Amino acid sequence: MRAAALRTLLALLLSASAAAAQELSARLEWVDRVEMRAVANGVVDKVLVTMGEHVEAGDLLLRMDQREARASLLETQAQLARGVVALDDARRELDRAQELFDRGLIATEELKDAELGHAAALAEHESERAAVAAAEVMLERTELRAPFTGIVVERNAYDGAVIYTSLQQAPLVAVAPTDRMLARALVTSEVLRRYRPGQEAAVIIRGERRPAAVYSLGVEAVRIDPAGAVYELDVVFDARPDEILRPSEFVKVVLP
CATH class of the missing domain: 2.40.50.100 (RNA polymerase II/Efflux pump adaptor protein, barrel-sandwich hybrid domain)
Incomplete structure (x- = not known):
């Protein structure tokens, strides 16, 4: 008797759980586009x-x-090559000025001029490097x-x-992407308030039930019915590599 009562109680609990679940019509959408x-x-x-x-x-x-973008890249690369030569010349001039200054053969002003010339050549070199990088980006684009x-x-x-x-x-x-899909159902605000993103759900596709999760809850109503405002509720699920699922196909969403 006790075993029969337990089986009956379990059946009632399962029946109540199934009754509590909501099965809603939905349509498929891309997760991202x-x-x-x-x-x-x-x-x-x-x-x-x-x-x-x-x-x-x-x-x-x-x-x-790509012809114009490639020409622009070649031009900036040529400018960079000329800038490398100019920077080397400015560095040698600075080294020479430093040596002469250390030997007391030139004044401080001449050393400062060489330092300024090297700094200007270095700044120009960095600008030319930036121009090459920008031209490479434009070619990639x-x-x-x-x-x-x-x-x-x-x-x-x-x-x-x-x-x-x-x-x-x-x-x-x-x-x-085709690795995941959305199933979008239209629900009232009363139903929407029961769920949060990440909650377990299920999707029934061509008679097969698959695990899913609540993905997002609508913020703005898509329409106003006599019974109240209607919002979008999205659930997400994994798609199989060998199947073809397309947006606007009708499926069922099961919410606990």
Whole structure:
């Protein structure tokens, strides 16, 4: 009798727990979406990806015409080389002036002039080094590379397209990660107040239940219904490498 009573109690507890859980309709969204644009006016030399293509972190997605950036880099490198020669000359002149001063053959003013000449050459050398570094950065920025492993979700550039940074409304390429996805449900403020980021949850995808966690809670209402304001509640879960999940697919979110 006691064992039967325990089984009955356990069944009631499980039933109550299941009843307390909420199963909500939700839709899939990307966890992140990085939109990539050109940082300088130019012409698209080559687009190397297509919509829906999977890319690895660091993969080249798009390359702008690099001729002007390469010419600028060569010019600054040449200036730096000339600056190195000038700095060496100024250092030798300072050493010579110091030696003559130590022997009492020149005045203090002449030594100071040599010191000032060396300081000016050193400052010019540092400025030229900075110019080379800036030119290298501008050359790097003619290439758009994948910031992480993911999928190309938008492509608005084509070979030969002329790009003006002030007129870029849409990104040239957009990339989203595929290792995690969001399931976004719409809930009332009463439901929203019950949860905090990090709480355990679950997602039901194509009949399969998977572990998840509350990711974020909406701050501004997405709409106002007769029953009250409606907010977004996001849960995050790990996606599998071999599956294809797309935004706006409908799933179920289970909240405790």
